[in-house]
Amino acid sequence: MTDTSVPEERTEIDRSAPAEGGSTEQPQSTLSRGEQRVERFRQTHGLWLAPVIAIAFALLPISLPTDQHLLGAVLLGVITLWITEPIPIPISGLLGVAAIVLVGVAPVDEVLAPFGSSTILTFIGAFVLAKAMLKHGLTRRFSFAVLGLPGVGRSTPRIILAFGGITCVLSAFVSNTATVAMLLPTALGILDVIARLLGEQRHEYRDVDPLRLRVGTALMLVLAYGGSVGGLLTPVGAPPNLIGRGLIEQTTGTRISFGQWTTMALPICGVMFVLLIAILLLLNRPEIRRINGVQEYVARERKRMGGLTRAEINTLIAFSVTVLLWITPSIFALTAGTDTAVYESVNNRLDEGVVAIIGAALLFLLPTQWRERKATLTWSDAATIDWGTILLFGSGIIFGSLLEETGLAESIGSSASELLGVATPFALTALAVGLAILISETTSNTASAAVVVPIIIPLAVAAGISPVVPALAGVFAASFGFMLPVSTPQNAIVYGSGAVRITQMVRCGFLFDLLGGLVILLLVPAMAALVGVVS
Structure with a gap:
């Protein structure tokens, strides 16, 4: 009889941050000594390199207006800090915002205005909803429900396919990192x-290390990469989406609704998911295909969870209300048309930021124990959401806004257009994709979007090209970065499990970067036109 008891987790544990369901265990990444030395070198030298680059640029005899010149100097310093990470990335952005005011680029009220944008509210609301889903185990319940489907647990390729699908769907609404950390055990x-x-089967159980199996590599990488693919599906799926969408709307006036984004991203995510499964199974052929025992393990875990708790039901209600209100304007657009007064009224009132806050507020109103006045979520829970990403987003929007207002974006675009000779939409879109993927391999996806989009938009304007499609392609590509453990938190988490060697991650990640970039290059223009983002 096969023993399918829950094995001990083979990951390093960080007991400082609460995880799902009250547990305090979160898997953490481990780097080799060589990788640690590279990280220390990068961070140490970034600390002095950033101010040196900023000051040197400020002193160059460039024929730019003073505000453009100083803004460019500050931005170069911040980008250096983002890439080298000597201090947390959100703090680097805030330091740049402070420097903008100190050197006199713009008044403080004008600089800080983007922090009150609707997209900031969308971020906050989405993070609070995700926190409730993780805290009360709703994501775990969903995962086991999928794995419990007939036939899924009897085949290793199907298990890999199921885990990839679960990760993609959850990452569309919940933090990619949190999703992978939750599914890893x-x-x-x-x-x-x-x-x-x-x-x-081999009569040598003691010689079989689960962390050295090819099927283990495929299972870990489908979690890491599936999180990035699924994060593309909705505007709230990943920080680069909201950052890029906000920059596009602010600089071009083109507003992309929740429904438009999801409709546009769905076929892209679908094609990328198929490629992901194919790449992982081809490069990491499972040692065993037909298995028994997993279904029993899943069934026992589902039985242990029992029925839906009041907190889970409340979270489902809040989540459902939020998504329904998010897509309501798109429903009216399809039924009544975008030129009608009804659509305009609904669209103006159901702002995504306002809807996200309504959904989050429901979690503090719907009770789990009315007599004790205990709600689904407490403020101490909300205080632990990813405020750093929210701050980074705000600072990224500030830089994008000032690049446009000071005219520096136009100056960069004109100069780069002449230098690079980018004169066609295809060439500019390819440049955006390549640049975003390259930056994402060495720094955060969020920072990649904040850097690439403000560069691509003025390039397009200077070349007489609509900037929406190249900017969107850059936003999608910013969620890439599959080759290294430091490329994304998801990569770091699965690398820390010990089941993925660096050579395996580089090999699979390089191929997925290449094919994924081609998918974005070919499908984003077509889908943007289909959903009406561009004419």
């Missing part, structure tokens, strides 16, 4: 079951 548990079954 379950994946490791199933991997241990597979190793035991493989050992029994």
